[in-house]
Amino acid sequence: MGAGGYPWARYGLVVELTARMQAASQQFGKTAMQKMIYLLQAVYGVDCGYDFSFYTYGPYCVDLSRDLKIIEHHGGLELNFVNSGTWGYSIKPGDKSFHFREKAANTIRQHSAKLDAVIEEFGNYNAKELELRSTIIYAYRDAKENEQQQSRDAFIELVHNLKPNFGLAHIENVIAHLDGKGFLCS
Amino acid sequence: MSKLYEIRDPVHGFIQFSDWEREIINHPSFQRLRRIRQLGLTEMVYPGAVHTRFEHSIGVMYVATKMFDQILKRQKKYLVKLLNYNDDDFAKARTVVRLAALLHDIGHSPFSHAGEGLLPQKRDTELYKHEDYSAAITEFVLADVIDNHPLNQYGLKAKTVADFFKGIPALGRELLIWRSIITGQIDADRADYLLRDSHHIGVAYGRFDLDRILVTMNIKTDPETEAPILVVNESGGHAVEGLILARYMMFTQVYFQHTRRIFDYHITELMKFLLKRNRCKNKNRSSVFPTPVNKKNVQFYLGWCDSRVWGLLTHGKGGDHGSRILKRDHYRRVHETPEIPDESDLQIAEELFDTYKKCGACLDSAEQSWYKLGDDDIPILTKDDEIIPLSQWSNLIVGLKPINQVRVYVDSEIWEEAKLYRDKLLGTSWRGD
Numbered sequence: 001m002g003a004g005g006y007p008w009a010r011y012g013l014v015v016e017l018t019a020r021m022q023a024a025s026q027q028f029g030k031t032a033m034q035k036m037i038y039l040l041q042a043v044y045g046v047d048c049g050y051d052f053s054f055y056t057y058g059p060y061c062v063d064l065s066r067d068l069k070i071i072e073h074h075g076g077l078e079l080n081f082v083n084s085g086t087w088g089y090s091i092k093p094g095d096k097s098f099h100f101r102e103k104a105a106n107t108i109r110q111h112s113a114k115l116d117a118v119i120e121e122f123g124n125y126n127a128k129e130l131e132l133r134s135t136i137i138y139a140y141r142d143a144k145e146n147e148q149q150q151s152r153d154a155f156i157e158l159v160h161n162l163k164p165n166f167g168l169a170h171i172e173n174v175i176a177h178l179d180g181k182g183f184l185c186s
Numbered sequence: 187m188s189k190l191y192e193i194r195d196p197v198h199g200f201i202q203f204s205d206w207e208r209e210i211i212n213h214p215s216f217q218r219l220r221r222i223r224q225l226g227l228t229e230m231v232y233p234g235a236v237h238t239r240f241e242h243s244i245g246v247m248y249v250a251t252k253m254f255d256q257i258l259k260r261q262k263k264y265l266v267k268l269l270n271y272n273d274d275d276f277a278k279a280r281t282v283v284r285l286a287a288l289l290h291d292i293g294h295s296p297f298s299h300a301g302e303g304l305l306p307q308k309r310d311t312e313l314y315k316h317e318d319y320s321a322a323i324t325e326f327v328l329a330d331v332i333d334n335h336p337l338n339q340y341g342l343k344a345k346t347v348a349d350f351f352k353g354i355p356a357l358g359r360e361l362l363i364w365r366s367i368i369t370g371q372i373d374a375d376r377a378d379y380l381l382r383d384s385h386h387i388g389v390a391y392g393r394f395d396l397d398r399i400l401v402t403m404n405i406k407t408d409p410e411t412e413a414p415i416l417v418v419n420e421s422g423g424h425a426v427e428g429l430i431l432a433r434y435m436m437f438t439q440v441y442f443q444h445t446r447r448i449f450d451y452h453i454t455e456l457m458k459f460l461l462k463r464n465r466c467k468n469k470n471r472s473s474v475f476p477t478p479v480n481k482k483n484v485q486f487y488l489g490w491c492d493s494r495v496w497g498l499l500t501h502g503k504g505g506d507h508g509s510r511i512l513k514r515d516h517y518r519r520v521h522e523t524p525e526i527p528d529e530s531d532l533q534i535a536e537e538l539f540d541t542y543k544k545c546g547a548c549l550d551s552a553e554q555s556w557y558k559l560g561d562d563d564i565p566i567l568t569k570d571d572e573i574i575p576l577s578q579w580s581n582l583i584v585g586l587k588p589i590n591q592v593r594v595y596v597d598s599e600i601w602e603e604a605k606l607y608r609d610k611l612l613g614t615s616w617r618g619d
Contacts, residue, residue, distance in 0.1 A: 054353035056362050057413035069588045081578045131411045139355035161358045165412045
């Protein structure tokens with residue numbers, strides 16, 4: 001118990017990311033939101049206060065999922081079910097999104113360049129590709145944190161094990177790209 | 187051949203376990219769970235809430251095994267194709283799931299979640315969680331009884347179970363695929379505690395049709411990302427509605443009950459006081475538990491349980507908050523917002539808190555509760571083989587809104603004064619207790 005109420009800074013960042021993603025992504029849904037917030041925290045060091053855990057579907061945070069419902073309820077976001085073969089949602093700014101962004105104006109200003117950067121680097125990928133990239137970054141950093149030594153080939157094999165629907169060559173290219181950008185180092 | 191043992195469980199009936207599991211259960215670190223109440227001081231409100239983490243842990247092992255067996259029975263071909271499994275691989279995964287379920291709460295501090303605020307900082311704004319202590323105890327303390335047991339025919343390591351708690355990617359999808367059974371949207375942990383807490387407390391709020399959910403659980407490829415996910419067949423949809431409603435009702439009526447919550451606060455403050463005194467003796471002034479990074483720290487942690495705290499309390503060593511617990515003289519609720527507050531509701535609560543915080547007032551919100559409601563969008567597999575979220579499938583669930591009620595508590599000595607000020611802020615008369 002202590003400070004209560006709503007974490008406006010965190011909500012504001014979620015709404016701001018959603019607003020900026022509208023131009024970058026054809027469909028910005030719940031999976032893409034999870035992965036983009038993970039990347040914003042892990043790669044760009046913006047502490048949104050979310051604790052991600054790892055599953056076969058990559059990094060996931062249940063608190064973020066809950067926050068989306070709260071923000072939607074208060075008009076900051078609009079979540080629409082999209083019945084198009086995927087079971088996903090389309091997330092857009094709600095009619096009160098301006099209010100959320102205003103409440104978090106200082107935080108948004110402070111991290112504005114990083115929001116732009118994460119969208120420029122990752123915003124055009126679909127949920128499946130975002131899941132691959134966030135999985136690679138999570139797995140690489142976790143191995144490093146746990147002092148697990150492994151060769152590049154062994155790491156490619158691990159990612160292929162976790163994401164078998166991607167070919168080895170594609171995984172290798174993505175790892176090389178992320179490594180080249182310095183995203184694998186924490 | 188391992189001998190099987192049985193234990194009579196008040197919720198699930200007879201639960202079987204092996205020689206190996208019996209040795210783990212009999213280990214002092216697991217027996218400690220007999221001395222950690224499942225719901226902290228909820229007994230101050232619901233006197234029947236005196237059950238422990240011990241029986242819950244065995245119950246979770248039972249439910250997790252049922253879930254695993256059901257999914258395997260329904261989808262063995264799919265899993266063989268997906269994971270390239272043979273029967274030994276399935277048996278090994280089943281063993282990991284059982285041990286992880288059994289040990290998932292071994293890292294609880296005294297009074298369960300009430301002690302969560304006493305765990306140290308992990309990084310930046312993130313604190314360690316009891317799951318980190320469960321992993322550390324498994325790895326540092328139980329390695330001998332797991333790694334070297336003669337019935338450990340698959341060469342399973344305690345570290346593998348610890349990694350399973352933590353969700354380490356290096357485990358590979360062969361094991362990670364089962365992690366949702368222990369910690370996910372429809373997991374064995376939640377399934378057990380809702381039923382068990384209801385049973386002991388004597389309420390019906392947490393009851394739901396577990397058997398129906400078990401026989402309709404399934405695994406399917408997510409069409410959006412092509413990752414395997416746990417789903418429930420449409421024929422179990424109403425049972426899942428029951429589960430979600432049970433969570434909602436238990437949250438509002440039990441876990442976030444106003445008097446129960448203030449006792450969480452008193453326990454946390456009491457434990458800070460006790461830890462500081464204890465660690466002062468060891469030239470460490472910290473009022474939090476040590477980090478779970480080595481065996482020495484973990485042994486210190488395991489030395490604390492409810493019984494030890496009660497012993498100190500009854501000997502008058504609990505300070506102000508200890509004395510309050512002994513006399514049931516808790517802080518009193520002076521204000522609470524609606525369950526779904528708007529901004530003006532929150533402003534009133536915050537202003538009231540700001541005015542009285544120098545007098546020891548405390549502010550609580552549903553957002554901070556460990557039992558807060560999470561993602562209810564359980565995937566439902568329709569008869570047409572499509573996956574849709576429960577919130578779209580169910581007209582009932584779509585109406586549930588996230589609760590974020592906020593409350594302000596003060597010492598009874600200033601309650602009348604604070605109440606008058608609250609009325610002034612509200613501009614109307616409101617009656618609390």
